[in-house]
Amino acid sequence: MPIETDVVIIGAGPAGLFQVFELGLLDIHAHVVDSLPRIGGQCGELYPEKPIYDIPAYPVIGAQELIDRLMEQIAPFKAQFHLGQAVTGLERKDNGRFALVTSAGTKFDTATVIIAAGLGAFQPRQLRAPGAADFNGKDIHYRITRPEDLAGKDIIILGGGDSALELSGKVNSLTLIHRRVEYRAQPASVKKMKALAGKGELQEFHGMVREVLSEDGEFRGLSVADAEGLVHKVEADAVYVFWGLSPNLGPLADWGLDIDKRQIRVDTEKFETSEPGIFAVGDINTYPGKKKLILSGFHEAALAAFGVQKHIDPDKRVFLQYTTTSPIMHKRLGLEKDK
Numbered sequence: 001m002p003i004e005t006d007v008v009i010i011g012a013g014p015a016g017l018f019q020v021f022e023l024g025l026l027d028i029h030a031h032v033v034d035s036l037p038r039i040g041g042q043c044g045e046l047y048p049e050k051p052i053y054d055i056p057a058y059p060v061i062g063a064q065e066l067i068d069r070l071m072e073q074i075a076p077f078k079a080q081f082h083l084g085q086a087v088t089g090l091e092r093k094d095n096g097r098f099a100l101v102t103s104a105g106t107k108f109d110t111a112t113v114i115i116a117a118g119l120g121a122f123q124p125r126q127l128r129a130p131g132a133a134d135f136n137g138k139d140i141h142y143r144i145t146r147p148e149d150l151a152g153k154d155i156i157i158l159g160g161g162d163s164a165l166e167l168s169g170k171v172n173s174l175t176l177i178h179r180r181v182e183y184r185a186q187p188a189s190v191k192k193m194k195a196l197a198g199k200g201e202l203q204e205f206h207g208m209v210r211e212v213l214s215e216d217g218e219f220r221g222l223s224v225a226d227a228e229g230l231v232h233k234v235e236a237d238a239v240y241v242f243w244g245l246s247p248n249l250g251p252l253a254d255w256g257l258d259i260d261k262r263q264i265r266v267d268t269e270k271f272e273t274s275e276p277g278i279f280a281v282g283d284i285n286t287y288p289g290k291k292k293l294i295l296s297g298f299h300e301a302a303l304a305a306f307g308v309q310k311h312i313d314p315d316k317r318v319f320l321q322y323t324t325t326s327p328i329m330h331k332r333l334g335l336e337k338d339k
């Protein structure tokens with residue numbers, strides 16, 4: 001039997017999480033599906049250790065800490081999470097509701113859908129050099145989770161200069177392999193990275209990975225060709241690959257929505273897509289002036305919640321209530337019982 005609900009949110013990044021909160025304030029319970037096994041979207045997956053400086057009222061907050069805080073904030077609304085499963089199918093039923101299905105076979109019968117799918121079901125760009133498949137997830141990684149575990153190790157970083165900074169001083173040796181001489185990281189980060197290279201705390205190498213080296217089934221490092229085609233052996237205990245994301249809209253592209261350059265077009269009143277009852281918030285949507293910032297996703301989630309409310313119950317008059325003073329809000333937030 002499908003799970004019957006008022007709303008399914010696709011994506012547990014910051015926009016999807018805050019969406020739970022805004023719906024909760026309107027007394028709408030949400031199910032949240034994410035293809036990743038973890039909550040947090042890009043913040044949790046790509047840069048959990050990095051500080052963010054443009055979240056209102058937090059002069060600085062770590063990306064993972066932001067996700068933890070959001071989880072704390074939405075706890076009263078008891079959203080149900082379905083992780084490690086991508087939404088693969090979405091169809092409108094004859095009665096106007098939606099049939100939604102995930103890669104794990106979970107089925108929903110839902111009145112509305114909110115797509116908070118960021119860049120799509122994203123995957124870090126993989127190292128595909130010969131031999132890589134044997135070590136993916138073992139010695140070849142795509143995110144830094146516990147830098148303290150790398151103490152004493154020889155580490156190669158492919159791509160991101162920013163990430164090299166994060167590990168400097170915490171490992172035995174750090175080699176940054178970058179395809180081009182120019183970097184696309186923030187100029188301040190590049191400057192710091194060059195300073196580390198100048199002090200010998202980081203080896204900088206420009207070239208292309210040719211092969212993953214191993215001996216008796218053990219990872220040993222990489223062979224790398226320089227601009228002249230000379231092949232060098234770089235020994236290491238592990239390699240971290242930061243070649244960015246390979247965004248994959250996947251099935252979202254086939255749902256008949258109005259899509260512009262891989263973004264879903266929405267109105268700016270309710271953040272509804274071209275399909276009534278399907279909303280899109282956060283990085284996945286586009287409208288004139290759109291900026292892909294966490295802040296924008298939060299604003300969009302607030303207005304989309306009112307849009308969902310209207311779709312579910314068009315005749316109900318909904319008044320804006322302040323969380324500071326409204327007893328109804330306090331009750332929904334679990335602060336006051338039965339008022």
Ligand SMILES: Cc1cc2nc3c(=O)[nH]c(=O)nc-3n(C[C@H](O)[C@H](O)[C@H](O)COP(=O)(O)OP(=O)(O)OC[C@H]3O[C@@H](n4cnc5c(N)ncnc54)[C@H](O)[C@@H]3O)c2cc1C
Pocket residue numbers: 010011012013014015016033034035036040041042043046047051052053054085086087088116117118119120121122250251252281282283284292293294295297
């Ligand atoms: C290195 C870096 C630094 C950044 N710094 C800042 C900053 O300082 N300030 C700022 O405001 N922004 C910053 N950003 C951007 C910010 O992270 C994004 O704007 C934000 O994460 C978007 O949130 P979201 O919830 O829309 O999408 P995401 O965080 O991308 O989350 C979307 C989720 O949807 C899931 N999903 C996608 N498709 C499916 C599907 N079919 N089924 C199930 N699940 C699906 C994905 O797995 C993902 O978990 C930064 C981004 C990066 C990469």
